[in-house]
Amino acid sequence: MELPDNLKVLYQHWGLHTADKIQNAAEVPEEVLWFVRERINIWEQKTLGKTPPYTTDPILTRYRFCNIFRELDRQTIEIHTLLNPLRGDFSLWLLNMFYARMVARPETLRSVRLLSFDEKENQQLYERLMAFPRPRFGAPYVFPISVIQKSSTPTRELFIANYLPKIMKKAAQEIQTWQKESVYDGVEKLLPIFGFNLRFLWTEVLIDVAYQFPEYIDLFKRFPIGPGSAPTFAKLSPNIDPSIFVEQLAERCVTTEITYEGRPLRLSAENWEGVGCEYRKYTNLKNGHGRRRLYRPNK
Numbered sequence: 001m002e003l004p005d006n007l008k009v010l011y012q013h014w015g016l017h018t019a020d021k022i023q024n025a026a027e028v029p030e031e032v033l034w035f036v037r038e039r040i041n042i043w044e045q046k047t048l049g050k051t052p053p054y055t056t057d058p059i060l061t062r063y064r065f066c067n068i069f070r071e072l073d074r075q076t077i078e079i080h081t082l083l084n085p086l087r088g089d090f091s092l093w094l095l096n097m098f099y100a101r102m103v104a105r106p107e108t109l110r111s112v113r114l115l116s117f118d119e120k121e122n123q124q125l126y127e128r129l130m131a132f133p134r135p136r137f138g139a140p141y142v143f144p145i146s147v148i149q150k151s152s153t154p155t156r157e158l159f160i161a162n163y164l165p166k167i168m169k170k171a172a173q174e175i176q177t178w179q180k181e182s183v184y185d186g187v188e189k190l191l192p193i194f195g196f197n198l199r200f201l202w203t204e205v206l207i208d209v210a211y212q213f214p215e216y217i218d219l220f221k222r223f224p225i226g227p228g229s230a231p232t233f234a235k236l237s238p239n240i241d242p243s244i245f246v247e248q249l250a251e252r253c254v255t256t257e258i259t260y261e262g263r264p265l266r267l268s269a270e271n272w273e274g275v276g277c278e279y280r281k282y283t284n285l286k287n288g289h290g291r292r293r294l295y296r297p298n299k
Contacts, residue, residue, distance in 0.1 A: 001044045002259050010080055011071055013214040018263035022255045027248075028236065035279050036267070039068050040256050059285050065278050068256070068271060071211060075138070078106040080211065083114075087212060091172040092117070094209070098168065099160055101204050104138030117165050126161035147196050167194060175209065175216050182221035183207065183270065184243055200226065207270055220250040223269035229276030236276075246272040 008014060024033055042054040053061050067073050079100045086093040096114045103109055112128045129136065136157075137143070143156060153159040170193050178186065183206045190202055203224050210217035225233060225242040233242035240248070246269040255264040267275070 001047070001257065002262070003265075004047065007071065007077070008260065010077065010084065011211045013211050013219075014260040014265070016214050017219075017265050017268060018260050019253045019255045019266040020263065022257065022264050023253055025249050025252045025254045027245075027252075028254075032232075032236075032275065032279055035282060036068055036256070036275055039065060039278070040258060043067055043072055044258075059282055063281075063285055065281060066274060068267075068275060068278075069258070069265070070207065070270070070274060075104070075106060076208075079109075080208070082106065082109060084212075086114075090176060090213070091169045093212070094172045094175070094205070095164055095168040097208050098164060098201065098205050101201055101208070102143055102156065102160060103136070105136065108132060108136050108138075115160070115165055117169070119165075122161045122165055126157055129157050129161065143201070144198070147198060151196070175213075178216045180214075180218040180221070181216060182223065182247075183210070183217060183219065184222040184224050186217060187224060199224070210270075219268040219270040220247070221269060222247045223273050225273055226277060228280060229273050232276035232280045242276075246270075246276075 003014065038055055038057060038060060042060065045054040055061055070076055079097070083093055083096055083100065086096060095117070099115050100106075100109055108129075112125060112132055115122055115125060145156065148154055148156075148159050148163075151159075151163075153163040171190055174189060174193055175181075175186070181189075183203060186206050187199055187202045190206075191197060191199065194202070203226075206217055207219065210219045222243050223246050225246070230242065233245055236242075237245035249272045250267065250269040253266050255266040258265045
């Protein structure tokens with residue numbers, strides 16, 4: 001299936017994520033490749049406006065999973081749509097992307113509005129954020145509040161309004177010196193500049209950077225492995241560092257039946273890390289345990 005036009009123009013990286021033909025990864029069991037194909041097929045049916053059920057698999061029918069391509073997730077689409085007018089000012093775009101991933105709730109962003117580098121404007125945003133009814137923050141990305149509790153900005157709201165605008169220009173200047181850096185190395189370079197060990201959040205934000213500014217970040221290079229996907233890769237690559245293993249998988253040009261300008265999209269190291277996480281959820285549910293997040297169609 002060809003990508004919809006709105007997604008083609010929303011992101012800037014698609015041309016770097018294509019291949020000439022569909023291939024499979026010999027190192028990956030067929031059941032994992034089946035999971036990838038089935039999740040993509042479900043997305044295609046939803047996108048084409050077909051009615052459920054989208055699969056005969058009882059686990060995939062009943063429970064929620066992220067898309068194989070994170071760019072296709074509803075929240076990611078909403079955030080990038082909201083921030084795309086800022087692409088001409090990388091520092092401002094980066095500031096608000098970090099803010100957006102911290103909040104993880106587009107309705108909050110739309111109501112409270114965006115950050116700037118003006119202290120007075122950010123104070124007004126802080127007041128709007130504090131007045132906004134709970135829940136202010138979404139659930140997908142857990143912010144470890146303990147990291148900032150002993151700082152001069154010990155709450156999420158203060159950290160957003162007072163700390164992020166002071167540090168983000170330095171982070172942006174660092175990123176703009178990169179030429180197709182890996183997310184793995186990029187995070188390590190940014191944490192000392194940023195001053196707080198928010199490794200997971202920076203991983204998420206650098207993925208977003210790669211979607212819009214692929215000259216800085218290459219998602220096919222070494223990629224951090226989160227705790228959600230680590231059990232999958234411990235089985236698939238017990239003797240290889242999983243952050244390197246996903247890079248090796250990306251080098252195989254494993255592709256999908258989603259196309260951009262007629263050429264199939266291939267799976268990056270970032271995609272493989274996501275597959276590892278979602279496949280772990282699937283196998284846990286299939287074995288009768290794990291978090292049961294029921295699927296509810298969007299209205």
